[in-house]
Amino acid sequence: MSIANDYLSMDKQPELWRGDFAEYLELLLRNPQVARSAHALLYDAIIAKGISLGQDDQPPVYGAFEDEVFGIDEPLSSLMKALHAGAQGLDIRRRILLLMGPPGSAKSTIATHLKRLLEQYTRTPAGAVYAIAGCPMHEDPLHLLPYSAREKLYEDTGVHVEGELCPVCRYHLEQGEGTWASISTVKVEQITFSEQRKVGIAAFAPSDPNSQDISDLVGGVDIVALQKYGVESHPLAWRFDGTLNIANRGIAELIELLKSKSELQFSLLTLAQERQIKAPRFELISADEVLLAHTNEEEYRRFVSDQKNEALQSRTYVIKVPYNLKWSAEEQIYTKMMGNYLNSHIAPWTLKAASGWALLSRYEKLEKYSPALKLKLYDGQFEGEYRPAHLREIRELSPRDGMFGISPRQVVNALSQAMAASVDHCLTPTDALKALRESLDHHTGAENKEKRDELLSAVGTIRAEYDKWAKETVSRAFIAAFESSAQNILVRYLDSAEASVREDKLKDPVTGEWVDPDEKLMRSLEDLIGVSEGSKKSFREELLVRVGAMARHGKDFRWDSHPRLKEAIEQRLFADLQGTIRTTLSNKVPDEEQKKKLEVVKDRLKQQEGFCDHCSSAILDYVGYLLEKGN
Structure with a gap:
């Protein structure tokens, strides 16, 4: 059971704050950040995951997206600039952020990841969000303040309060019963966002035009409650459960927005520009949410070519999301x-x-x-x-x-x-x-x-x-199968390099005669890695210094100890061994010596290159085929 409890506890809800409005105001005065807008909340959630500034003219890399989307740093940077401006209260928060690009370019992946990111962030102390308890739209408690108090709050904390109470909360306050008897006693609670629980996050997708209507966005009549309250305009006879109601304080994902009916698109105009929702039979309802839409390029072209969409176009901020190019x-x-x-x-x-x-x-x-x-x-x-x-x-x-x-x-x-x-x-x-x-x-x-x-x-x-x-x-x-040959090339190079730097001769290991350094060998290796004639001496001196330093620490300088020289030796050895490799790989019935070499090669491929038994054999067969063809 202890193992089962470990799994079950992973989804345990954090302990959430509850209190009345007076207590919430005290909390706010100590930490004005709790009154953040939806744009600021989302921006902070992303920044909390870290940011690495790009080099030269490269855009920043955001840790929040690092393991989720790849190669589209510029579109993400454009999105973050828009969110940052919105977080500062600038006018871009009154726009629909529209991700536009070809199918499969990660538009929906970005939107989905942002929703999950918000869910996680609101479960942390830094991302705490507070709402009027029992409000169907989880609205900002500061909507309870009268205008005179809002002005003083701004002077004291810099917090600017926008918006009015939703119809349900206004009805309860006007009735003045129980905890709603005075503003100070109205209950406030900390909330965590959840798309499944319909708190702060919602998605809207186009469906059958004949069955989809405005209620999908702004809610509709509660038939059972209507029998009790008698009229559809009664706040408690209405279900404030549309996409835009649920997403208040958070984010609304508008999937393939431009495929939806124009009447539904135009219902977003008021929300985008005035930050208010218009539900039938009700006054304008305040809402604070990030509107994040996505669409493909063909739909977007049709949208901008239709003059009837001019008003919505002016309230849309387009971010191109192309396929990755790297x-x-x-x-x-x-x-x-x-x-x-x-x-x-x-x-x-x-x-x-x-x-x-x-x-x-x-x-x-x-x-x-x-x-x-x-x-x-x-x-x-x-x-x-x-x-x-x-x-x-x-x-x-x-x-x-x-x-x-x-x-x-x-x-x-x-x-x-x-x-x-x-x-x-x-x-x-x-x-x-x-x-x-x-x-x-x-x-x-x-x-x-x-x-x-x-x-x-x-x-x-x-x-x-x-x-x-x-x-x-x-x-x-x-x-690797001819490693001794690689080491021999290195020894010959180092002996010649040392004699060359000292401007001396070296002793031939076979004949015992004193001979000139093998300049041909040295230059054949140095040319392979771009060491020019003019810089050959400094390269050799630097190499000999490294050999001496390793020797002082009891380490051997091997053929693969110096990356550039290793590359040159590999190329030289491959050129020398091409005939042997071709013969070994193309031989349908290899002898025992060739079998041993092939096993060494396969082990090297598996241990150092990530091959398995099957693909190591496959690449050897393929390269043998290429060499046999003379490629």
Whole structure:
């Protein structure tokens, strides 16, 4: 039972404050922050998770989204700027925040995460929210204050009170019974937001136009209570349980807002601009909530092209949410989405292959920059002549990058089917590329020949990148089988470097003769890692200093101790061993010596590269095939 109690206690509600309005005022005077607006509450909930300032011209990274959405830091930064302005009481809080982008670009993920974030935050002392007890809209207790008292409160605390009591609370106060006999005795309670319990968080989604009406947003008549109170305009005969009522003090998610009936869209005008809800037969009802909507680009275009929507357009703040454009971030998306396959293995570079293919479909064509080059520059891989300035130019020349292309959902559909069909319970890059190529029959838009050819070409582009990586990975693994050869190259280099720096000769270990340093060997390694002729001496001196420092601490300097030199030795050794590797991998019936080397290579792949038995054999077979073809 103790184990069961551990699980059950995880959903235990925190102990919540309860008191009367007079006690709440004392609490407020000690900590004016408890009177935050909905925008300020949401902004603080996000900031509480931490923020890392971006380098150079990069946007900040918010800890609240770090493990949830990937590669769309700029849209998140735009959203945070809007929330920050709203939190300061500026006019942007009177707007519908509209996330607009292609399907699968994480719009609903952002909205869902913000709702969960608010739920968690209001369960903490820092996120405490207080409401009039029993109010169906969980409204701000400060609505009880008369205007004269509100002015004094602002002078004393800087808290600006907006809004009036809802019809239910006003009715109770006018009746003056029990705890409602005076303002000071009205009960106030701390609340925690919950979408399930309909407190502070709600979502509205369009449905059948014939059955959906305004009651979905602002509530409707309570038939049972109507029999008691006689008229629909009686506050207690009305259910204040619409989306906008429930979301008061928190956030209302408006799913695919522009697909809903225009009458329902226009009901948001008053709420957005005046921060009031209009329910039939009632006066305007004050509400404070973040209106967060999302829609796709096609719906948005139709919306802005219709002049009848001009009033709503002026009350909408649009935030573009394109598909992610960064290779490493796209891989993170699939890692998260494919995380449910606990009994299966995903080989290294598999998700990277799928990610690259999806990204290539999202780039506009440019003469100066190929899609393959964009793939690397967007990911911050600035090699050779390319610098961040080139990426800025790409953004200017192709502003619609990410607003079209393959959705992550489509990629995961293909990968999931391939994973389920795998008898080895392992998905390799070649499996993934094959599955993505075959999935074109199920992609809407791929029936267009030009589009289909582009997607097939993208498969070829990614396969070329994979071929390069596969050969490099296998070569590194082979080097482990020839580690003594790598160490010998290092020893020869260090001996020659030491003699070169001293401007001396060195003794040949075989003949015993005094010979000149092997300048050819040294330069062949240094050229591989970009050490110029002019800087070779300083590089060698720095290296010898490191060797001496490690020796003083009782450590051996090995062939892989210096990252740059290690890279050069690997390349040199791979060039020397290519024939051996080709022979070993292409031999259908390897001899005992070759079998031993292959086992060493497979162990290296499994222990250091993350391969399993199946995919380590698969990559060796594949690289053998490439080398046999002469690729």
